Amino acid sequence: MGKKIQSDELKKLITLGEEKGFLTYDDVNDxxxxxxxxxxxxxxxxxxxxxxxxxxxxxxxGEKIILxxxxxxxxxxPKENGYVTALPVPPKTGDPVKMYLREMxxxxxxxxxxxxxxxxxxxxxxxxxxxxxxxxPVSIRDVVEMGAKLRSGEFRVKNVVHNLExxxxxxxxxxxxxxxxxxxxxxxxxxxxxxxxxxxxxxxx
Numbered sequence: 001m002g003k004k005i006q007s008d009e010l011k012k013l014i015t016l017g018e019e020k021g022f023l024t025y026d027d028v029n030d031x032x033x034x035x036x037x038x039x040x041x042x043x044x045x046x047x048x049x050x051x052x053x054x055x056x057x058x059x060x061x062g063e064k065i066i067l068x069x070x071x072x073x074x075x076x077x078p079k080e081n082g083y084v085t086a087l088p089v090p091p092k093t094g095d096p097v098k099m100y101l102r103e104m105x106x107x108x109x110x111x112x113x114x115x116x117x118x119x120x121x122x123x124x125x126x127x128x129x130x131x132x133x134x135x136x137p138v139s140i141r142d143v144v145e146m147g148a149k150l151r152s153g154e155f156r157v158k159n160v161v162h163n164l165e166x167x168x169x170x171x172x173x174x175x176x177x178x179x180x181x182x183x184x185x186x187x188x189x190x191x192x193x194x195x196x197x198x199x200x201x202x203x204x205x
Contacts (some may be wrong), residue, residue: 009031009032010032010045011049012026012031012032013027013032014049014052014054016031016050017049017052018052018054018168020054021054021055022054022055023049023054023055023056023057024056024057024058025056025057027043028056029186031163054141091191134187137191140187140188143187143188144187144188144191145185146160146184147160147180147181147185147188148183150177150180150181150184151181154171156173157173157177158173160180161176161180164176
């Protein structure tokens, strides 16, 4: 979480939310520092509120608030019990922070199963991309050339391996470098065999 979000104003919001059990959009908008304007900062704040079980709602009638999920689970008639459901309503303000918070309230969080499903789709998509890339000879030549530059020191392993963060210094980087070169060498060897087979096939044709 960014430095700007660790402010006295945010601590005040958390304290207020813990006391009331919820925060209204007005609470957040009135107390939130004016320099908190980016979507990433607001996302971090919303996540923090969620971790502390603080709901953000659109009414200050806190004593009569009950979430729709709770009503359904307990089979409560909100009209008979005088409850107001904490449901997002269309924005009626020009304030960007308040509008953003309301829009966020319309988005359902992913379940664990949903996260796994999306991760699998991403993995399948990446595999399809890799298969497509390596079906083109020029791409393989580029990979082999990349390996040569890695071996010569012109490239570092973090420039070659996707999403690799080398933090433990020279030894760890050398380990990853050797692994990357081993894979690239195998690709080069397979490519060379394919070229020989293709040449023979062409000669026979």
